[in-house]
Amino acid sequence: MIDDDPLVRAGLRMLLGGPDGVDVVAEGEDGGQAVELVGRHRPDVLVIDVRMARTDGVSATREVLAAYPDVQVLILTTFDADALVLEALRAGARGFVLKDTPPAQLVAAVHEVASGDHALSPSVAALLVREVSGAPAAAGGERAGRARSALENLTEREREVARAVARGGSNAEVSRELFLSVPTVKAHVSSVLAKLGLANRVQIALLVHDAQDGDTGR
Template sequence: MNQDTSRAFGRDPTRLVLVDDHELARQSIRVLLADLPDIRVIGEASNGREAIRLCGRLRPDMVMMDVRMPEMDGLEATREIKLSYPRISVLMLTVHDNPDYLLEALKVGAAGYVLKDADRQEIIAAIRRVREGDSPIDSQLATRLLKRLASEVAAQEGARKRPDSAGIQQLTPRELEVLELLKLGRTNRQIAEELYISVGTAKNHVEHIINKMGVSDRTQAVVRALEVGLIDFSGS
């Protein structure tokens, strides 16, 4: 990829912090991304506490976060980062593909995940998708995770009691359609194709949904919508 390709992304390079307690793992990712003009590694940390401090000092666009680390693991660090710096996206780097585990990552605010044994193109694509507002999670796995959450919410609430949705602005009919497609893990391009709208319009709808629901990314919008009963998985 050359500089012209970088300009085609229409923005400055994604400023990325790598967090992993293994130096060789960080070096591997750093080398993998070194020749990409649209992604720039600006810092590294070996545990969650260091990651939080780096986020406060560098304010990166994104953190690629390992899960198991000493002092503070990736899940707790992600929770703290999203609370303190909600505009920073967190992409989990993990060896775990268990739905229960991945659900915990989503619930603390992760925008997506990539497996450590993924190939180079998958890792690069995951970073770019998060920057574009997508969630790099396999659509079938995402559906399984969100169904699990829906069941969990229903069991916890009982008697059809739902969390307060007063803080959520009313969504338009079109936004509700888009939310239903987000529930199924659709990308902006797939949403555009299914609703016969432009990709830019689809992206705008997704951004409006995120803003109205007071969350930081599309995955959290679906989680919140499930919690307050705006959507469910009956008939999915």
Template sequence: MTHEDQTGGPVRVLLVDDQALMRMGFRMVLDAEDGIEVVGEASDGASAVRQASVLRPDVVLMDVRMPGMNGIEATEQVVAAATGARVLILTTFDLDEYAFAALRAGASGFLLKDARPAELVTAIRAVSTGDAVVSPRVTRRMLEMFSDRLPDGHAGDGAAAAADPRLAQLTAREAEVLRTVAEGMSNAEIAERLFLSEATVKTHVGRILAKLQVRDRVQAVVLAYETGLVGR
């Protein structure tokens, strides 16, 4: 597992939190890691958007509750700017409506603020590669908690899937893999359930993301719920 981004350089991180002590704590953890470089800090959403444009970080570690422009609005603008930066949301509670809204706005995952240093580092590296979901089972719980906001659907509803042109591009096997991804399963768990190799699962996931034109597994999960491929 590489400790660097896909270009061979260190993973460049922008820290965004309105609490200076929180930013200091994150910086101390990340500065001690090889292959991760903190390139800037911001105390509010507007500053985060400006710095993301100038510094072009690989990962933006984004608090959601900040004065002025909050993390949700900032996430939407950072993602829309198409700089390649991926947003990792920081939240106090795992069932946080703000964090859910940030995922809908384009964040690539979220992390609890009381996560252990090793979890923080692992999450940043995972988000920087785009091939892993941070806390997938917690992501699923959030989606279920707010499922009343998504279209009615039933798990495996072929009609719902066929009605969406993006999902219509998937093969039957790819749709099956997407359902397991939406359950919060890792590649290893998917491989065990579907009797596939991990390499084959990774290939399927890559094709799914390309066909759906989404950045990562989190966005694929949101799409699966929104379209009714996976329902309540």
């Protein structure tokens, strides 16, 4: 757990360490300590603040996952529309939740992330949906070009599944939309993740979003 406010760390330690909680194996006060602490203690989940004075949570997430790709990252923020949300998810974070999340939900988010799922506060999920389905976010020609090139490595059916996932569809919803069985959808999602080197469905959505940004400029 890393946060530059000692009072926040104390509060999180109490919230997370309840009877149904998790073991807090180490604490740090800056993202620059993340790689060293993860290497020493090998936690299942790194809980880290997004905004810190020296090394922020996004930079720390990139560094940690480059060194320890099996660690799951849950990022905390005070702001429900923080400009770093999408960058944090692109960096590989599994979850992004608000610091005022009720204790039970925060503990649940840690467990969800530990299991390989993703956890987003409702407001953060809404932001992601707006970015994916709304107006272009000016991702830039280079990023859009990389995204389109990546999607070209997929089969047409895999691209259809990726676009449906980007619209927020669950496996069951994608199944109904594309007239596929749920196991087939799961297989396609797994193939998309493997081919594109992505960690989760959120990153699929972000990649599709980037590619669509580039298409709007044509």
